[in-house]
Amino acid sequence: MSQFFTAILIIILGGSISLVLARQVRLMRIIAVFLLSAGCFWGLFNALTNLIQSGSDTASFTYLNVFSLTFQMDGLSSFFLVAIFAVSLFAAIYSFHYLEDSQNPLRTAVHYFFFSILIASMALVVTAANMITFMLSWEIMSLSSFFLVIYNHHSAENRKAGFLYFVFSHVGAMFIFAAFGIAYGYSGNFGFGAMASLPDTAKMLIFIFTFIGFGSKAGVFPFHVWLPYAHPAAPSHISAVMSGVMIKTGIYGIIRIYALLDFHTPVCGNILIIAGAVSGVLGVVYALGQHDIKRLLAYHSVENIGIILMGLGIGMTGVSSGNPLMAILGFSGGLLHVLNHSIFKSLLFMGAGMVVHKTGTRSIDALGGLIKNMKITGTTFIIGSLAICGLPPFNGFVSEFFIYIGGFKGVALDKSAFVMSILAIISLAIIGGLALACFTKVVGVVFQGEPRTKAAENVDEKGSSMLVSMVILAAACIVIGIFPRIFIHLSLNAVSALGLGYARVPLAPFERITGNITFGATIFLGVLLLVMAIRFLAYRGKSISRSGTWGCGFTQPTVRMQYTGSSYAASILELFSPVAPLEEKHLKIKGRFPVKTQYQSHVNDIADRHLNRLIVNPVLSLFDKLRWIQHGDIHLYIGYILLAIVLLLFFI
């Protein structure tokens, strides 16, 4: 594992040096980005080789003579490491030009420091092999990402987002602590290995507690409330890393604990499928109603976490009902979706970051026609959108296809497994359709049409490092979509590390599926090229005139005649109004020639609302009543301390 630790050290070195060099901004950015990407590249290379050889490696350090910090790198860890290092690599490169006109060099330096800590701690989380190591890395990860969320801490909104994230990540960590406490209470051992020998009730409790704890990091409904606040607040490459890989550490935790517990009841699979279906469908519904492009992408993370959970749930159902093929299809589909989502989601966040960077607004309805001036950003964003909708020949399709097939294998099973499989299949279909609607909205309103405001006019796309990262990630979407074979093998290697006892799974069905996907994608590309060629031939020699989009023959068209995102989504949102109540505000139109009117709409997140009603408000009112304790008199404060000491001395 020494190579792995070298990579971590290089990354942290990059972050630390940036603190020292804070005065020379340009030099600092060059060195920090170089070291971060070098470390990530080395880590990526190392994790890939380890994953391909399906090797397993451990390392152990003793800390303060009491705790041993143990690390293990097996297939599952390597798989997540590949995603972590790959996304961080491109995010680091992207940040070079993204932070170019940062006003405050010290803040940039601090940002690079915490960025490096975040990458390192994520890598350590997925390699930790005992409870102490895990919690240590987990907390470092939560804290460093908190500092990254409040990068723009001058805005009160961002501070609030940071606080919300802080609360959620620590309440989640408390649940994980509780689960580990139960495990330690039974086994008296901090190692992960002892979890398999616990009694069944303890296993069930641990599974549920860790599910809540990790779910709050992963953004599972209803613990996703922090996501749509934190992602828009952070700089775009940080959103890419957080949404692309950091929330996946929650998924890693769930699947790792499942493997460690070795607990194969149908309940686990049912919990995951139901939670996945709810998060998936509601995530995309809320995404449809958003006006802020980064908030919208954040809700899509909730949706994709739902898809991943359904994949894992199908896998667990397959295990509990003794259907190896279904289990492996579900697990490998879910894991591959982890990788795929990390690629296309970071691509989309980078694209959104470019848009926000150049136009200065995150409001979808203020943009328009950007693809005319931002060709690369627009094209890569469209590729990412198609991938996230799960359309062939892009990578999102491959993993969702595997989950579908796993679900269809489950239809042949009996009662609850049957119901769950059907539920998963139907929700996947609903999610796919709604995601497509949502991304036609984003792409159509932001990139197509005509600029709606001054901000969207005369933009350019400069910043080679940003463009390069986006192009490479978009290329990865296509490559995985067309040649999924090798990537399926990687996720199969990761699944075999779960220790489910399926050592020799017949590879033939997987080969057949991936072969068919490649065949289909090739035909698709062939038809596409053919159509393009025919179009080229048919239009050759004819004069082509260009006019404004949605001109529709008006002599005096204005940009306000265009469809807006809100109106596009309104009809779909109406269908879901019980779970996504739409709040509309508009002035009443008076007279025959109304002068000026305005319209505002806001989709309420029911989780947000009910958490406020049921938890936040009671807690606040309780502490309001205890406010008298905080009276400001220093002598009574010392009196409290004295009282505490005396009580401790007497009773302990």
Added chain:
Amino acid sequence: MMHPVDTILSLVLLSVLFSFGSSRLPGLILVVGFQGIVASIVPFFIGHGMSAGGVIFTFVTLAVRGIIIPMSIYWVIKKVAIRREVEPIIGYHASIFCGLGLIVAATFISRQLNIPTISDYTLLFPAAIALLVSGMFLLMARRNAIAMVLGYIMMENGIYLIGTTFSVRARHIVEFGILLDVLAGVMIMAIILQNIKQTFDDVDTALLRTLKD
């Protein structure tokens, strides 16, 4: 026959009562300085094979605790026109009564804790706890900021006394840590004091209450 350590420590216990009853800052400073000196020389009488380094170290502690800190505080109140009264929240008689109760409670607690290494010296642990808690008491019951600083130093003296008994081997490290603690604490308090004085033109800590939002 009484051990010399116990004889000295009985003086410390008396000084606690005296400090609770003194109404003027100079007297309080004197008492705290006395406690510092006594606490510092206790290791000589316990005598865990004093090395040359140990002797020097004890003298340094004595100088800092017993002379330098009290002198500098005395110098401060002389230079900056601070009212000499300690301004009690709990009156002097009530304080002395509390002090008596405190000493009784400290003796009771030290019986309960029952630490074997120091059972030879009957008064060591009670005196240490009494110093600690009475320092705390001064912090709580006096409004004058200088009196509070003195209470803090008294508390540190108590901690030092416990430290001398606990760790025979690593004593210097512990003592050095405590000494640094005292210095840092006194310095921080001096800065705060200056700010209080600047803001309110007085060192009455009860005025801090007005800062509450």
